[in-house]
Ligand SMILES: NC(=O)C1=CN([C@@H]2O[C@H](COP(=O)(O)OP(=O)(O)OC[C@H]3O[C@@H](n4cnc5c(N)ncnc54)[C@H](OP(=O)(O)O)[C@@H]3O)[C@@H](O)[C@H]2O)C=CC1
């Protein structure tokens with residue numbers, strides 16, 4: 001079997017077209033996203049400029065706020081407070097990771113939940129589990145859209161999530177559970193990773209380790225969703241799965257690049273438009 005390749009770029013493009021219509025229906029309100037970038041980490045700068053370009057293409061206002069690595073937590077919190085009160089801004093994203101002297105939890109909790117388009121605030125995290133108006137984290141929610149677009153039904157399927165971070169693994173499992181999958185979480189202390197992943201109808205690999213998942217880790221016909229963003233020995237971008245061997249055994253697989261990544265950015269735009277709709281009572 002050779003897997004169907006899930007084209008994240010294409011799905012992202014079609015979702016962005018739908019967003020254009022929603023923006024046109026906003027009756028003159030321009031959705032606004034503020035991105036706070038601290039320090040000059042190269043990868044973060046690349047991601048942030050991709051986010052800005054995507055906003056520009058869609059007619060979303062984006063404001064980049066750069067702060068030095070040495071910024072104090074209180075200065076950062078005051079900036080967030082200003083953005084909370086700024087009526088031209090509907091979404092606030094503070095690029096992670098933060099410098100070690102800044103407490104991530106305090107920063108995340110400072111963003112008002114209604115503008116927390118990353119879906120990291122405890123109110124949004126809680127509502128993902130209990131219900132109610134919320135923003136869902138972009139990467140896992142983007143994966144749910146990809147699975148839906150591919151027509152992959154999750155009811156009763158066994159999904160194994162490799163990784164349990166707050167931004168990817170944990171919410172991924174919650175969203176899969178919401179769609180009635182049977183969910184297993186694996187992490188760095190999991191005793192026998194392969195024993196779990198081999199059982200899975202769907203494997204979501206989000207550990208950040210190149211080649212962690214090989215053909216030996218999956219069953220014939222499994223769906224492999226690769227979240228990893230790693231560099232191989234030649235500096236080439238690659239995921240957590242050994243793409244070629246997994247592709248030969250899986251029924252569907254996401255490539256890196258061009259898989260989950262473009263969907264993450266699209267869901268950020270999606271949440272920002274949704275927020276603008278909520279603020280302007282269009283929805
Ligand atoms: N494509 C996209 O849009 C995005 C991609 N990423 C990428 O996804 C990857 C994961 O990101 P993120 O969740 O933020 O990373 P974290 O480093 O926060 O989390 C990694 C998780 O993987 C687990 N893990 C580590 N080693 C193993 C192992 N040998 N076996 C099983 N599990 C293991 C860790 O376990 P433990 O909890 O025990 O430490 C942890 O839960 C990274 O490559 C990141 O760059 C991230 C966000 C978006």
Ligand SMILES: Nc1nc(=O)c2c([nH]1)NC[C@@H]1CN(c3ccc(C(=O)N[C@@H](CCC(=O)O)C(=O)O)cc3)C=[N+]21
Pocket residue numbers: 046047050093094095096097118138139229237256257258259260261262264265
């Ligand atoms: N507050 C916050 N929110 C985030 O959503 C967030 C964050 N911090 N910190 C870092 C991670 C990582 N992340 C990615 C987004 C897009 C791609 C992406 O588009 N990747 C392209 C390739 C990119 C390239 O060429 O370098 C692809 O897979 O095709 C990857 C990774 C969001 N993150």
